[in-house]
Amino acid sequence: MNQDLLTLQPDKPPIITSEIEVIRFYHDTDAKAAVQEMIVGTYVLVEEFYSNGLEILAELKRTLLVYYTDKKFQGQRDFRSAFREASHRLLVEVKGHKLVVKKAPVIGWLKVLYPEIADFYVSFPEVQGMNSAWQWYQKGIEVKTLGITLHPFYGTYFPTRFEHLTLFDRWLKKYIGSKEKAIEIGVGSGILSFQLIQNGFKTIFASDTNKNAIIGVAQECKRLDYEANITLNHGDLFENCDVKADVIVFNPPWLLAKHSLEEGLDKAIYYEKELFPQFFEQAQKHLTCHGKIVLLFSNLAQVIDAKSPHPIIEELRTNGRFKKELHLRRDVNASSKKTKRTDSRENEKVELWVLTPKEMV
Numbered sequence: 001m002n003q004d005l006l007t008l009q010p011d012k013p014p015i016i017t018s019e020i021e022v023i024r025f026y027h028d029t030d031a032k033a034a035v036q037e038m039i040v041g042t043y044v045l046v047e048e049f050y051s052n053g054l055e056i057l058a059e060l061k062r063t064l065l066v067y068y069t070d071k072k073f074q075g076q077r078d079f080r081s082a083f084r085e086a087s088h089r090l091l092v093e094v095k096g097h098k099l100v101v102k103k104a105p106v107i108g109w110l111k112v113l114y115p116e117i118a119d120f121y122v123s124f125p126e127v128q129g130m131n132s133a134w135q136w137y138q139k140g141i142e143v144k145t146l147g148i149t150l151h152p153f154y155g156t157y158f159p160t161r162f163e164h165l166t167l168f169d170r171w172l173k174k175y176i177g178s179k180e181k182a183i184e185i186g187v188g189s190g191i192l193s194f195q196l197i198q199n200g201f202k203t204i205f206a207s208d209t210n211k212n213a214i215i216g217v218a219q220e221c222k223r224l225d226y227e228a229n230i231t232l233n234h235g236d237l238f239e240n241c242d243v244k245a246d247v248i249v250f251n252p253p254w255l256l257a258k259h260s261l262e263e264g265l266d267k268a269i270y271y272e273k274e275l276f277p278q279f280f281e282q283a284q285k286h287l288t289c290h291g292k293i294v295l296l297f298s299n300l301a302q303v304i305d306a307k308s309p310h311p312i313i314e315e316l317r318t319n320g321r322f323k324k325e326l327h328l329r330r331d332v333n334a335s336s337k338k339t340k341r342t343d344s345r346e347n348e349k350v351e352l353w354v355l356t357p358k359e360m361v
């Protein structure tokens, strides 16, 4: 396991540790007036009950919707950005790593992420995010067909549908090549690397640009006793990687970004147009001559907009570096068996691509 991991600090929500001027919001405070204050730049502190925070956020939403009536993409984006800015001025107080307000959830991240600061203020929406992430972390995500339960670290992507994991599992069960070395790009909460180990791969180099993913997978490897099998690296694509692998696996972000990307979860969903050309160029150098690249992808971008590019098809069509060995597709089920999909995503398919190097002539 990489030594650098000991010094890696997780990304976490910003906190305020100094005394600040706030308007205190109690159950009988005028919510409309407090919302106006938040919009013009004043901090509002939630007092008494956690639910008072929910009430004021609902009022903020109602207020902003009066101004942001455009239902088109840009209008909705402007609304979200105004909501985000004002809502982050709603604060909650933390004392001894616990929320001070009554009937508040217990959130372990308040201690895990800020071990040396017990008392501070943090924004209410960040607390909601931490609460949800803590529930997932504690309860775990059970991938029944694989017999694995994941405990994703704060701020890390984790799968909520499993069709692509089933496709990968099926491919792994049939794979008969060397299992000495694998590389996973974009390890997230670790699931694909764990599948590789379960299927007999001896050593894996796994990387991610998200620090929290690397910290989380390091903890998971300890829990699952996989530490000897994985070298973790916080970095871009194959940065710091000096191995050639029998298999390189990547479940990349599936949508081309139309905005500039933030670190963290944004990069699990959206990609910049350089990502795939860079990935393929570097992958070529890190693959043994009989090696295979396995990509898990989706037609989601084409379902949203038929003219969207498909970066794997583009690579095969334009660069002559790899040939297609296999392309499997599978329907994406509704999250619940009882709900029939009627949304625009009913044509969504997950894809597994296997590419091999073209022989040099």
Ligand SMILES: C[S@@+](CC[C@H](N)C(=O)[O-])C[C@H]1O[C@@H](n2cnc3c(N)ncnc32)[C@H](O)[C@@H]1O
Binding pocket: 157, 158, 159, 185, 186, 187, 188, 189, 190, 191, 192, 207, 208, 209, 210, 213, 235, 236, 237, 251, 252, 253, 254, 264, 267, 268, 269, 275
């Ligand atoms: C869709 S998630 C997949 C996570 C996990 N492998 C899975 O299958 O559940 C994509 C992951 O790739 C990471 N990522 C995005 N761009 C990257 C890059 N240039 N280098 C390394 N990792 C990257 C993201 O941070 C994210 O964890």
